[in-house]
Amino acid sequence: MEKTWRRGRRVAIVGGGPGGISAAIAFNAAGYDVKVFERSAKPRPLGGAVMISTPVMEILRSYGIDIVHNFASQTVTNFANHKGRPRVSLPFVKELELASGIPGWHYGILRSTACDKMMEVLNAKAPDTIVGNHALESYEETESGVTLHFTNVESVEADLLVGADGIRSAVSKQAFGEPDLFHVGLRVWLAWCEDVPGVDRDNGWIHHSRNVQASYFPMKHEGKPGFEWWIVERSGPNAPQPTDVEAHMRNLLREFPPVMRQFADRTDFSMNIFPWEIYNRSSLQEWCKGRVACVGDAVHPVSPYAAYGMGMAIEDGYVLARSFHGKDLSDPQVRQAAYAEYQAERVDYCNHNVEFARKLGYAFHRLPRPLSTLRDFAFDHTGILQKFVEKDYRATVSRILRALPELHVG
Numbered sequence: 001m002e003k004t005w006r007r008g009r010r011v012a013i014v015g016g017g018p019g020g021i022s023a024a025i026a027f028n029a030a031g032y033d034v035k036v037f038e039r040s041a042k043p044r045p046l047g048g049a050v051m052i053s054t055p056v057m058e059i060l061r062s063y064g065i066d067i068v069h070n071f072a073s074q075t076v077t078n079f080a081n082h083k084g085r086p087r088v089s090l091p092f093v094k095e096l097e098l099a100s101g102i103p104g105w106h107y108g109i110l111r112s113t114a115c116d117k118m119m120e121v122l123n124a125k126a127p128d129t130i131v132g133n134h135a136l137e138s139y140e141e142t143e144s145g146v147t148l149h150f151t152n153v154e155s156v157e158a159d160l161l162v163g164a165d166g167i168r169s170a171v172s173k174q175a176f177g178e179p180d181l182f183h184v185g186l187r188v189w190l191a192w193c194e195d196v197p198g199v200d201r202d203n204g205w206i207h208h209s210r211n212v213q214a215s216y217f218p219m220k221h222e223g224k225p226g227f228e229w230w231i232v233e234r235s236g237p238n239a240p241q242p243t244d245v246e247a248h249m250r251n252l253l254r255e256f257p258p259v260m261r262q263f264a265d266r267t268d269f270s271m272n273i274f275p276w277e278i279y280n281r282s283s284l285q286e287w288c289k290g291r292v293a294c295v296g297d298a299v300h301p302v303s304p305y306a307a308y309g310m311g312m313a314i315e316d317g318y319v320l321a322r323s324f325h326g327k328d329l330s331d332p333q334v335r336q337a338a339y340a341e342y343q344a345e346r347v348d349y350c351n352h353n354v355e356f357a358r359k360l361g362y363a364f365h366r367l368p369r370p371l372s373t374l375r376d377f378a379f380d381h382t383g384i385l386q387k388f389v390e391k392d393y394r395a396t397v398s399r400i401l402r403a404l405p406e407l408h409v410g
């Protein structure tokens with residue numbers, strides 16, 4: 001390890017999820033010596049399909065991933081009521097399309113495909129970066145660095161520790177305290193299936209009934225067309241799981257447009273369904289301390305309305321590495337300047353996304369009658385939801401135009 005573990009350049013990343021792998025590629029490209037310590041034998045991407053948006057596509061392209069050919073499926077995002085009556089259609093922003101050279105905004109992909117592509121890049125550029133079977137227990141800061149202590153294996157000293165170890169992060173817990181995780185009252189059933197002939201592949205639809213969401217987006221898995229579909233329903237920390245998941249999901253789908261049932265008919269319920277109970281934490285204002293910097297769910301676990309957990313983790317990893325400008329990690333002033341740059345770029349933005357998603361989740365699933373009746377009347381008969389969602393989306397786009405200029409091609 002000595003030859004490739006140079007003092008001042010040693011980055012130890014804990015967690016081989018999307019945030020950790022993105023950080024590893026970006027720090028490696030910036031000339032640092034990188035190790036990813038993962039508690040499993042090797043990283044296993046959670047969940048089914050994901051939506052990735054333009055900034056993430058730009059980052060993946062900068063990592064050397066071919067995002068043009070058979071990578072993901074471009075889609076227009078629409079909202080409708082449970083009968084299929086349209087409520088919102090998110091426009092594309094020409095200025096962003098020209099700057100990024102990427103048409104549209106949302107792309108559907110199987111999560112394992114996206115993670116595998118990042119792993120391929122990392123393995124090609126820096127084989128042996130990922131070290132499996134290393135579960136971090138604690139860390140210790142000393143004069144010469146930060147020492148990582150693992151269960152049953154030797155400790156390792158580094159100059160910077162990146163906490164990318166997910167919602168129950170040991171790194172974040174030690175740095176910032178117990179995370180006050182709370183259930184947001186929602187459960188998501190994530191599913192995916194092969195292509196369904198005759199279903200439009202240019203549009204994704206998010207349908208809402210009074211308390212339930214049932215939605216689908218076209219996506220690609222290993223270059224082949226398919227669909228991701230999902231249901232969001234009320235839940236709670238002690239809510240029982242249904243014994244017959246397929247029957248439960250089919251029952252929920254009864255009030256939604258028939259197309260949703262076509263996806264269910266083509267889904268392998270024994271393999272391609274992932275339940276996700278949604279937990280959040282109070283927003284943190286600091287993600288970096290001493291020799292520790294955190295990314296992804298370790299500091300901002302998401303809700304489904306952000307549709308963006310993987311995306312934000314990938315962005316964090318990229319921006320964190322960029323903030324160091326290739327400088328000496330053992331210099332406290334370098335670290336302080338990098339942390340300030342990284343946090344200014346990411347903290348308010350991610351906290352806003354998480355909080356906005358939580359509000360949407362509450363508005364769509366937890367409002368009592370008669371407020372939910374009024375909500376549905378307003379969403380069906382006024383442009384209020386279009387205005388609300390489009391305003392937030394346009395603010396995100398204009399921020400991206402400012403935030404990643406080095407990745408634009410136009």
Ligand SMILES: Cc1cc2nc3c(=O)[nH]c(=O)nc-3n(C[C@H](O)[C@H](O)[C@H](O)COP(=O)(O)OP(=O)(O)OC[C@H]3O[C@@H](n4cnc5c(N)ncnc54)[C@H](O)[C@@H]3O)c2cc1C
Nearest residue numbers: 015017018019039047135136165166296297308309310313
């Ligand atoms: C079941 C489920 C389904 C989901 N589906 C979606 C979805 O469809 N779309 C979406 O956008 N988001 C989804 N999410 C959220 C999404 O997974 C996260 O937002 C995203 O993966 C965050 O990436 P991350 O790299 O920060 O953390 P993670 O992906 O959680 O990765 C953390 C990694 O750290 C490792 N680790 C943890 N503790 C230690 C330790 N002590 N030592 C060493 N390694 C450790 C873990 O094994 C893991 O590999 C889902 C979450 C869950 C739980």
